[in-house]
Amino acid sequence: MSLSIQHLNKTYGSGAQRRQVLKDIDLEIGDGEFVAIVGRSGCGKSTLLRLLAGLDREHEGRLLHDGVPITGTDLRRGVVFQDHRLFPWLTVAGNVMLPLAELPLPAAEKHARVLERLARLGLADHVDAYPKAISGGMAQRVAIARALVNRPPVLLLDEPFSALDAITRGRLQQELLGLWRDEGLTVVIVTHDIEEAVLLAQRVVVLDRSVRRIQSVDLAHPRRRGDPAFGALHDRLLAEFHDDLAPTA
Numbered sequence: 378m379s380l381s382i383q384h385l386n387k388t389y390g391s392g393a394q395r396r397q398v399l400k401d402i403d404l405e406i407g408d409g410e411f412v413a414i415v416g417r418s419g420c421g422k423s424t425l426l427r428l429l430a431g432l433d434r435e436h437e438g439r440l441l442h443d444g445v446p447i448t449g450t451d452l453r454r455g456v457v458f459q460d461h462r463l464f465p466w467l468t469v470a471g472n473v474m475l476p477l478a479e480l481p482l483p484a485a486e487k488h489a490r491v492l493e494r495l496a497r498l499g500l501a502d503h504v505d506a507y508p509k510a511i512s513g514g515m516a517q518r519v520a521i522a523r524a525l526v527n528r529p530p531v532l533l534l535d536e537p538f539s540a541l542d543a544i545t546r547g548r549l550q551q552e553l554l555g556l557w558r559d560e561g562l563t564v565v566i567v568t569h570d571i572e573e574a575v576l577l578a579q580r581v582v583v584l585d586r587s588v589r590r591i592q593s594v595d596l597a598h599p600r601r602r603g604d605p606a607f608g609a610l611h612d613r614l615l616a617e618f619h620d621d622l623a624p625t626a
């Protein structure tokens with residue numbers, strides 16, 4: 378297994394403010410798998426992703442990457458957020474170079490890796506641009522290039538495309554699929570968009586504090602929204618959300 382989540386519980390706050398956000402989560406994610414996590418706002422999606430990334434270390438239960446406990450961030454897990462989080466004072470290349478800063482590699486090798494990643498993401502002509510001079514879609518490409526510059530086996534994404542227009546989002550979704558396929562990545566994407574989840578993932582996990590449903594998506598790529606099988610899966614998952622609106626005991 379690439380990522381293993383065992384009996385995971387997560388609470389925020391203490392005393393009267395104590396609030397359980399994740400409850401008894403068990404999930405195994407295989408090498409090279411593409412998993413989407415969906416759920417209504419506030420159901421704990423981002424919390425789960427931050428724990429997998431090692432950005433938050435306070436939890437009960439076990440979180441393993443290749444059998445080793447996750448105790449902090451790691452260059453073997455690239456992370457992309459909804460906002461690109463680029464440093465405005467660094468160029469595109471400078472931003473993508475950052476994760477390599479501490480690595481004992483010759484400068485020429487680092488530079489070559491950065492250029493290769495930027496070329497892969499269609500940014501070869503924007504290497505020396507500053508973030509304010511590029512579009513939101515390009516900035517998100519840079520964020521993906523940065524997350525993948527060290528060739529991590531795992532890519533974690535939290536609503537990476539939700540701030541983009543529909544056309545740009547569609548392009549980046551296809552590029553993500555291409556990267557997953559070509560590089561054998563294990564991908565975990567958090568999204569509130571069921572259509573995006575069905576379009577991309579092999580398994581869709583519906584989260585509602587605990588795992589409510591795990592839906593396999595056995596449709597070949599390229600998937601088409603107009604395909605009846607696509608629509609049926611989409612509607613089945615959507616029904617879980619409607620149930621979420623009902624008061625829980």
Ligand SMILES: Nc1ncnc2c1ncn2[C@@H]1O[C@H](COP(=O)(O)OP(=O)(O)OP(=O)(O)O)[C@@H](O)[C@H]1O
Pocket residue numbers: 389390398416417418419420421422423424425569
């Ligand atoms: N640092 C924090 N301290 C206290 N509560 C928090 C913290 N971070 C998140 N929460 C709360 O935990 C719950 C889950 O938050 P989380 O961001 O994981 O949900 P989400 O499913 O990603 O939501 P959204 O889709 O709106 O981003 C929410 O009620 C949120 O207010």
